[in-house]
Amino acid sequence: MDMALPVVNATAAVLARVSAAFNGPLARAVVFGVHIDGHLVVEGLLIAVIVFQLSRKSYKPPKKPLTEKEIDELCDEWEPEPLCPPIKEGAKIDAPTLESAAGPHTIVDGKEVVNFASANYLGLIGNEKIIDSCISSLEKYGVGSCGPRGFYGTIDVHLDCESKIAKFLGTPDSILYSYGISTIFSVIPAFCKKGDIIVADEGVHWAVQNGLHLSRSTVVYFKHNDMASLASTLEKLTRGNKRAEKIRRYIVVESIYQNSGQIAPLDEIVRLKEKYRFRVILEESHSFGVLGKSGRGLAEHYGVPIEKIDIITAGMGNALATDGGFCTGSVRVVDHQRLSSSGYVFSASLPPYLASAAVSAVNYLEENPSVLANLRSNIALLHKELSDTPGLEISSHVLSPIVFLKLKKSTGSPTTDLDLLETIADKALKEDSVFVVTSKKSNLDRCKLPIGIRLFVSAGHTELDISRLSSSLKRVSASVLSDYF
Amino acid sequence: MLAISTAFDVVERTSKDNNKTLQRTSNTTRCLNLGSYNYLGFAAADEYCTPRVIESLKKYSASTCSVRVDGGTTKLHNELEELPARFVGKPAAILFGMCYVTNSAIIPCLIGKEIIQHLKHSCPPHLYATSMSPPGVQHVISAIKVILGEDGSNRGAQKLARIRLRFLQVRAQEDGF
Numbered sequence: 263m264d265m266a267l268p269v270v271n272a273t274a275a276v277l278a279r280v281s282a283a284f285n286g287p288l289a290r291a292v293v294f295g296v297h298i299d300g301h302l303v304v305e306g307l308l309i310a311v312i313v314f315q316l317s318r319k320s321y322k323p324p325k326k327p328l329t330e331k332e333i334d335e336l337c338d339e340w341e342p343e344p345l346c347p348p349i350k351e352g353a354k355i356d357a358p359t360l361e362s363a364a365g366p367h368t369i370v371d372g373k374e375v376v377n378f379a380s381a382n383y384l385g386l387i388g389n390e391k392i393i394d395s396c397i398s399s400l401e402k403y404g405v406g407s408c409g410p411r412g413f414y415g416t417i418d419v420h421l422d423c424e425s426k427i428a429k430f431l432g433t434p435d436s437i438l439y440s441y442g443i444s445t446i447f448s449v450i451p452a453f454c455k456k457g458d459i460i461v462a463d464e465g466v467h468w469a470v471q472n473g474l475h476l477s478r479s480t481v482v483y484f485k486h487n488d489m490a491s492l493a494s495t496l497e498k499l500t501r502g503n504k505r506a507e508k509i510r511r512y513i514v515v516e517s518i519y520q521n522s523g524q525i526a527p528l529d530e531i532v533r534l535k536e537k538y539r540f541r542v543i544l545e546e547s548h549s550f551g552v553l554g555k556s557g558r559g560l561a562e563h564y565g566v567p568i569e570k571i572d573i574i575t576a577g578m579g580n581a582l583a584t585d586g587g588f589c590t591g592s593v594r595v596v597d598h599q600r601l602s603s604s605g606y607v608f609s610a611s612l613p614p615y616l617a618s619a620a621v622s623a624v625n626y627l628e629e630n631p632s633v634l635a636n637l638r639s640n641i642a643l644l645h646k647e648l649s650d651t652p653g654l655e656i657s658s659h660v661l662s663p664i665v666f667l668k669l670k671k672s673t674g675s676p677t678t679d680l681d682l683l684e685t686i687a688d689k690a691l692k693e694d695s696v697f698v699v700t701s702k703k704s705n706l707d708r709c710k711l712p713i714g715i716r717l718f719v720s721a722g723h724t725e726l727d728i729s730r731l732s733s734s735l736k737r738v739s740a741s742v743l744s745d746y747f
Numbered sequence: 748m749l750a751i752s753t754a755f756d757v758v759e760r761t762s763k764d765n766n767k768t769l770q771r772t773s774n775t776t777r778c779l780n781l782g783s784y785n786y787l788g789f790a791a792a793d794e795y796c797t798p799r800v801i802e803s804l805k806k807y808s809a810s811t812c813s814v815r816v817d818g819g820t821t822k823l824h825n826e827l828e829e830l831p832a833r834f835v836g837k838p839a840a841i842l843f844g845m846c847y848v849t850n851s852a853i854i855p856c857l858i859g860k861e862i863i864q865h866l867k868h869s870c871p872p873h874l875y876a877t878s879m880s881p882p883g884v885q886h887v888i889s890a891i892k893v894i895l896g897e898d899g900s901n902r903g904a905q906k907l908a909r910i911r912l913r914f915l916q917v918r919a920q921e922d923g924f
Contacts, residue, residue, distance in 0.1 A: 357820040363808040364818055379818030380811060387808045396809050396882070397801055404791045405800055405886040414782035418758055421771070441845035443876045468871045579877030583810050585844070609845055610784070613883055619809045699817040704871045718812075 358691070363388045366722035368697070375697040376727045378717045383552050383663045384623070384633050385722025386583035392622045399618035407611040411438075412600070415611035423617040427588050430624050431558055432568050436590035437599050440612040442577025445587030446545050447473035448605030449575050452598065453543070454479040454512055461495055461540065462514040463487065465521050468707045470514060470545055479512075486522065486711060489530045496538040511540045517549035517560035521701065521711045523658025523666035525553070528564040532571070541572040551581030552663050557627050557634050563661075581627075584619035586612040637663060637721040640728060644719055647732035653743035654735070657714065666701075667735075668714035669743075676713065683715055685742050686735070694734035753788070755780050787906045789890045795898045796889035800882045807881035815842075816867075819878030827884050830891050839863035843872055844879035 328336075361369040364380040365387045386392055399419060409415030420438055428436040439445040450473030454460055458479040462470070465486035474481045482499065485491035492513070500506050513535055515526045528544075535542050546559050554562025559576075561568045568574075573595055577587040589599060599606055627633065644665055648656055651667065658666035673679055683700045690696040701716045703709070717731070756775040762768060789796060803823060813819035824842055832840040841863050867873055894903040 357816050358818070359825060360807075360811065360818065360821045362806065364811040364813055364821075365808070368818070370818075377818060380813040382812040387810065387812060389808075392809065393804060396804055400797065400800060400804070400882070401792060404789075404793075405796070405883060406785075406790050408783040408785040408790045414780070418771070441876065443872065444845055468875045472871070577877065579810055579812055583808065583812055585810050585877060585880045605845075613880070615804075615882065616809060616880060697818060702816055702874055704874050706871055 358697070366720050366724075366727060370691070370697055373695055375691065375695040376723075376730055377697045378719070378723075378731060379697045379699045380720070381548065381580040381663070381718045382583055382720045382722065383548075383581040383637060383718070384557075384583070384627065385636075385720045386581075386623055386626065387722075389583070389623075389626065391626060392583065392619050395618045395622040396615040399615040403614040405615065406613055409611065410609060411606060411611045417611070417614045417617075419614045419617045419621070420611060423612075423620050424588070426621050426624050428590055430628070431574070431590055433574070433590040434593045435596040436588050437596045437603075437606065438612050438617065439587040439589070439603075439605050440585075440609050441605065442547065442579045442585065442587045443469040444605035444609070445577060445589060446470050446547075446575045447476060448603045449573060449589050449599065450474060450514065450543065451476040451478075452603040453573065453595075454510065458510040458512065459499060459506065460512045460514055461492065461499070463492075463516065463519070463526070465519045465524070465709055465711050466514065466516055466545070467520040467709065468704060470516065471707070471709070474514065487519070487524045487526060489527055489534070492531070493534055496534055496540065500538050511538075512543055513540045514543045514545070516545040516547075517553065518659070518662050518664060520548060520664065521709050523662040523664040523716075525549075525563075525659040525662055526560065528560045528566050528571075532566050535570075542570075543573045543575070544571050545575055547575075547577040547580055547587075548662075548664060550576040551623075551627055552634070552637065553661065555634075556631055557581070578616075578620050578623075582620050582623040584616045584623060586616055586620070633721045637719065640721065640723050641665065641719050643725065643728050644717065644732070647728060648735065651732070651736050652740040654715070654739050657712075663719045665717040665719060666714050667717065668712050672712065680713055682742060683713065686738050687715060689738045689742065690731075690734045693738070694730070696731050696734040698731070698735070753780055754778060786910055787890070787894070789886070789893075793889075793893075795893055795900075795902070796886050799889045800886045803885035804882040809882065810880055811878050813878065814875055815873055815878045821878075821881055821884075823881050823884040823888065824878060827879075827888050830888060834891055834895065841866050841870070841873065842879060842884075844876060844883075 358370045361372065364377060364382060366377055366382070366385060367374060368377045368380075369375070380387070403417060403419070407415045407417060411420070424436045424438055428434065439448065446469045450460075450470070454474075454477035456478040458477070460474055460477065460479045460481045462474055462481055462483055463486055464483040466474075482495055484495045496513075499511070513531060515531060517528070518525055526544075531542060534540070544560065549559045549563070551557045551559075553560055556562065558568075559574070560566075561571060561574075569592075571591075573589060573591045575587065575589045578584045579586075589596070589603075601607065638661070641661065641663060645656060645660055648654075648665070648667065653670055654667045655670045656665060657668050658664055669679055669682065673682070680700060680702075687698050687700055690698055698715055698717055701713045703713065715735075754777055757778050759772045759774040759776060760769040761772055762770070783790065785791075807821055807823065811819040811821065815824065828840045828842050832838060889898075892898050893900075894907070896903050
């Protein structure tokens with residue numbers, strides 16, 4: 263009894279202190295003029311917790327486990343959610359099938375057509391010298407390389423191709439990629455990281471968008487090909503921003519925009535880059551081998567020294583009529599990619615015969631500069647012929663080999679616009695054997711530029727081909743668009 | 748490096764700046780090839796594949812310069828989408844020109860007709876990437892036909908039997924590795 267007394271006294275003292283604390287002036291609350299003691303608050307909370315616990319459904323295990331038969335029945339009845347949304351009948355894409363090489367004339371579904379659907383700008387598809395170089399390469403090396411560049415996939419022809427491209431463009435070094443679109447979306451994340459700032463044109467195509475997304479950088483878009491918008495964006499990002507001086511900053515543009523056929527004003531971009539101290543990444547898939555006096559691209563076209571552009575990338579599936587892509591720039595820029603660019607490191611190298619084809623194509627361009635004059639005269643002729651096409655207008659640059667025809671007046675619905683343009687393309691193919699295509703878009707593409715009919719002009723097209731195209735488009739668009747405009 | 752086969756010639760290189768840059772020489776060394784993913788030996792010239800590849804190169808050239816949904820689908824591309832689906836027992840397949848892009852753009856590659864139709868309609872690499880080089884397509888078609896025995900020989904079965912021998916692994920274990 264004597265031993266228990268100190269414990270009882272201590273407990274009583276603690277309780278007295280607690281109740282004093284609850285009844286003290288700080289523990290009292292006034293709600294609607296009524297004084298509420300502290301212990302009432304605690305009791306209220308306890309009651310709330312008890313009510314919550316009682317209202318919860320208690321877990322009751324099934325009284326009797328399910329039999330095998332019942333499990334099977336439940337499994338048979340279960341219908342999973344579809345893995346992808348159903349495609350509307352009208353939206354299905356049934357691509358025409360080619361039965362011969364995709365040159366200026368090709369065979370589509372058994373019928374010879376004039377081909378304006380292939381970006382065969384220099385008319386090198388079917389070129390005998392290129393085919394011969396491919397055959398000798400196939401006989402010597404086989405088809406595939408069976409390994410990435412860093413793992414027994416580097417063949418002497420890859421190194422020859424890299425040095426050929428670098429020499430042609432006047433850059434210190436270049437690096438080959440095995441797939442055109444993976445070039446840009448491997449290069450951007452190799453240099454641009456989280457925390458960096460990228461200022462990009464809102465009209466860039468999906469591969470560039472994917473590169474921007476994969477980089478995890480802060481991306482700011484400027485209005486399509488609008489230098490005032492670019493200047494104000496750069497000004498906003500750098501003015502009074504001390505942090506901006508310490509982080510990497512890039513401008514990402516295409517030389518000829520795949521989504522519009524517009525040409526980027528490189529001279530102005532370089533001026534702004536130097537003023538605001540940004541680096542430039544230039545995507546040249548549609549200008550390499552096309553623009554400039556000797557086909558060396560946008561830098562030659564504007565007379566800008568190539569060393570002022572930090573990184574240049576291009577796919578070789580257009581003017582060079584082969585496959586794969588390349589990136590060119592300083593030795594440091596190229597060397598960095600050999601260990602840091604995912605598309606280079608984690609992919610089998612370019613098949614040797616395609617690298618041989620690229621070398622032969624560049625040689626052909628150097629030996630036959632007249633092919634560029636043919637291409638330019640064809641583009642000019644097409645612009646002239648299509649200038650008065652009913653319901654359609656040319657929105658591309660006069661020197662662009664992508665001649666972009668958009669509706670003069672949109673219906674207000676992109677789906678209806680696309681349907682109209684698809685109808686024009688289908689009728690031109692079926693009725694006049696003229697193969698043209700629309701600029702289809704994935705639902706993952708964030709580019710908001712208007713869709714249109716995209717014509718790829720080739721140096722291999724004749725005047726007759728172009729007049730056949732223009733007369734077909736004029737006739738078909740007049741009949742298709744008459745109900746709308 | 749020259750020619751992917753059971754052996755290849757490795758080009759010797761020299762450096763004047765402690766391997767910062769390397770220059771090729773005219774010397775080569777013949778090496779046993781244990782470093783390529785050439786499991787069934789189709790990479791080097793093949794009696795069935797190579798003539799057909801050269802034939803397709805002459806017919807279709809090295810590239811279509813177009814995307815699959817525009818002017819980049821040849822009869823070969825359609826055939827190659829049918830063959831692997833049949834080979835693995837699936838209803839449909841979709842073809843990409845690069846394994847890295849296949850993996851990064853889509854995971855469900857050979858699942859069902861609806862999935863494939865959906866990918867053909869909305870998968871960006873299918874809509875925006877230049878279609879696979881026709882001779883490369885022909886090479887894969889020919890290789891699959893050899894494996895399936897549709898070339899009229901039993902070479903495919905022999906290749907598969909040879910790779911299943913695991914000769915190198917067995918010998919290495921015998922030698923105490």
